Amino acid sequence: MLSGEINIKQLSNTLSNLKLKYYDQLISREVELIPNSKVIIMPQADHKTNGLLFQADWTLAKNHFLITGIDAWQRSYVGERSKTIKPLKKVIIDKPIPNSKFASLGFFIHDELHLIKDKFKLNLGARYDLIKITNEQTNNPIAIITNGNEIIPPPNPAASYDAYNVNNKSWSGNVGLLYSLFNDINLTFNTAYTFRSPSLEERYQYINLGSTVYYGNPNLMPEKGLSFDLGLRIWKNRFTVTADAFINSLNDLVIDKQISDSSYQKQNIGKAKLVGFDAKVEYNFFRNYVLYATAASVNGKDNERER
Numbered sequence: 001m002l003s004g005e006i007n008i009k010q011l012s013n014t015l016s017n018l019k020l021k022y023y024d025q026l027i028s029r030e031v032e033l034i035p036n037s038k039v040i041i042m043p044q045a046d047h048k049t050n051g052l053l054f055q056a057d058w059t060l061a062k063n064h065f066l067i068t069g070i071d072a073w074q075r076s077y078v079g080e081r082s083k084t085i086k087p088l089k090k091v092i093i094d095k096p097i098p099n100s101k102f103a104s105l106g107f108f109i110h111d112e113l114h115l116i117k118d119k120f121k122l123n124l125g126a127r128y129d130l131i132k133i134t135n136e137q138t139n140n141p142i143a144i145i146t147n148g149n150e151i152i153p154p155p156n157p158a159a160s161y162d163a164y165n166v167n168n169k170s171w172s173g174n175v176g177l178l179y180s181l182f183n184d185i186n187l188t189f190n191t192a193y194t195f196r197s198p199s200l201e202e203r204y205q206y207i208n209l210g211s212t213v214y215y216g217n218p219n220l221m222p223e224k225g226l227s228f229d230l231g232l233r234i235w236k237n238r239f240t241v242t243a244d245a246f247i248n249s250l251n252d253l254v255i256d257k258q259i260s261d262s263s264y265q266k267q268n269i270g271k272a273k274l275v276g277f278d279a280k281v282e283y284n285f286f287r288n289y290v291l292y293a294t295a296a297s298v299n300g301k302d303n304e305r306e307r
Contacts, residue, residue, distance in 0.1 A: 001025040017057035024050040029079075038086050043096055045079025063114035074103040077200055080142065091145040097204045097216075098161045100135035102197075118183075123176035131168040131197045135161060135218075140206055159206040164218050166203075170195035188231035188244075196223040202254050202266050214256060217266040225250045243279035250274070270304025 003023035011018060026048050033041040051073030058066040078099050083092045108127040115122055139157040143150055174192035181187060198220040205216040227248045234241040250272045257267035276298035283291045 014058055014060065015056060016059045017055075019053070019055045019057075021053040021055075022051070024048075040084045040086075041081065042084075043079065043081040045077060045097075047075065047077055049073065049075045063117065065112040067108075067110040069108050071106040071108065072104070074101060075200070076101045089147050092141045093143045093145070094141040094158070094206065094208075095138050096206050097200055098135040098138035100133070100200050100204060102200050103132045104197075105130045119180050121178040123174070123178075125176075126173040127171065129168075129170045129195075129197075131170060133164075133166040133168075133197070133200070133203065135164050135200075135204055137161070137163040138204075158208070159213075159215060161204055161216075161218065166218065168197045168222055170197060170222060184235045186233040188229075188233065190227075190229040190231075192225075192227050194223075194225040194227065198222065198254055198266070205266070211262060213263045215259075215263065215265040220254055220266055221252045221268050223250065223252050223254060223268075238285070239281065239283040241279070241281050243277065245277040246275070248274040269302070271302075273301045273303055275299050275301075 001023065002025075003021065005019065005021040008018040010016060026046060028044075028046050030044045031042065033043075035041070051071070053069065053071050055067065055069035058068070060066055076099075077097055079095065079097065081094055081096050083094075084090070085092075106127055106129040109125065111124040113122045113124075114120075138161045139153055140159040141154055141157070143152045144154045145151075172193055172195050174190065177189040179187045201216065203216045203218050203220055205214060207214040225248055227246060229244055229246040231244040232241065252268040252270070253272055254266055255269050256264040257269065259265050276296065278294070278296035280294045281292060285291055
């Protein structure tokens with residue numbers, strides 16, 4: 001991974017920081033799977049991600065801070081997989097994912113207000129993304145080689161994807177509150193609307209494990225969620241307490257749904273809800289020695305299935 005960043009400080013009394021960052025990452029995967037002595041499976045692929053971030057930090061007043069920015073990135077995939085069946089002297093070449101790209105252009109803003117000094121703080125955030133996903137025409141398998149004789153393209157393709165172009169527009173936002181009951185006791189509240197566009201693997205995958213086959217789905221809808229979190233923070237000389245209770249409502253979750261006895265396909269399942277809490281207590285009982293305890297619980301419910 002290569003990255004570079006430029007920061008310019010205090011351009012004015014209002015513009016406190018200007019940042020420009022570029023990064024480029026290439027991950028090459030070459031895998032050898034040997035499920036038994038007769039078969040060798042070798043997937044290989046290049047996963048490339050590059051992006052550009054432009055961010056401006058503003059000090060609008062002594063108690064008012066603002067962050068604005070643009071975030072652009074793209075992930076591309078190029079790869080294939082070979083399956084060698086030794087007794088048959090046969091090689092099957094296919095694509096677990098079509099050659100494809102996932103690009104995103106995002107605009108974000110974060111606003112922090114100290115409404116009452118050392119007492120009440122408000123955070124507001126929002127982000128808007130333009131997302132574009134494209135893939136090349138792909139018929140699986142690409143080729144079958146038997147005793148050195150190659151067939152291109154082979155008959156009866158097992159998993160085909162037409163050239164496809166998907167555009168998603170997404171927005172997400174959050175509101176956070178912090179209120180100090182006393183100098184050492186704070187209450188927090190956060191709520192957020194979230195959005196996730198399915199990945200290249202979820203849209204296009206083709207995984208053949210012999211007895212089970214997994215397919216992607218180019219027509220997947222984005223996952224959406226609404227979350228609420230209420231927290232307590234206590235800082236004393238010898239002990240601290242942090243605790244949060246939360247509710248997450250989720251729509252159009254992506255899962256592997258069984259479509260036959262031996263095959264699964266990515267599908268949006270509908271609605272679900274997560275309710276839970278987590279807590280941590282620390283006690284400094286002697287010098288630098290700390291005793292701590294944690295607890296957490298989450299209850300998930302499939303709201304769609306209960307109807």
